[in-house]
Amino acid sequence: MITIRNAHERGRASFGWLNSRHTFSFGHYYDPAHMGFSRLRVINDDSVAPGAGFETHGHRDMEIISYVLEGSIAHRDSSGNEKVLTTGEFQLMSAGRGILHSEFNPSTTQPLKFLQIWIEPEVSGGEPGYQQKDFGNEPGLTLVVSPDGAEGSLVIKQDARLYQLxxxxxxxxxxxLTSxxxxxxxxxxxELSVNGERLAPGDGAAISNESRLDFTALRPVRALIFELP
Incomplete structure (x- = not known):
């Protein structure tokens, strides 16, 4: 079964420096029909103005993935990490028992566009962690996140896998997909066909009771594929 979450149906947030589209309930946007999917809790499509960003704030017991679509992110956290992510890079921050961090657009001229993704961990607590990697843009599926670090992927504290396509x-x-x-x-x-269902930019698809996903690019495609419990 495939259920499409159309891009135009997503929640919206606009604060001048930030424009965001929320696939699931987040912040001031609440929709009881869209609270997440499996352990996937947040997909925010964020656009951040030059020189602006998220001031220092805290998280705990969440696996937080950032994927830079355009521009760059300046990251700083209470574990001592100070990093810059550029276009195409993935970041995985494990909040564990608690971490403070900030994320800024360091450019004074170029906007930042990125996907902010939250996945609930399998076990609460533990040490916070930080990982970052560029997986390139090889055709087909590339494993980006996994619980065991297979194929050089980032390690997540959940039985979940993330592929870029x-x-x-x-x-x-x-x-x-296993049973x-x-x-x-x-x-x-x-524009992407998934088992015959068409997706446009910003669309999401919730998939269950399918043994295989067949992807066909109707126009050149960049997508994220989450395999979830």
């Missing part, structure tokens, strides 16, 4: 128009790829597993597809760019 790049396809040129007309190219195809597929992903097998009981679910998936979420988030389309960043292009």
């Amino acid at each position: 790049w396809l040129e128009q007309g190219q195809e790829s597929s992903l097998a 009981g597993r679910r998936a979420w597809v988030q389309l960043v760019e292009g």
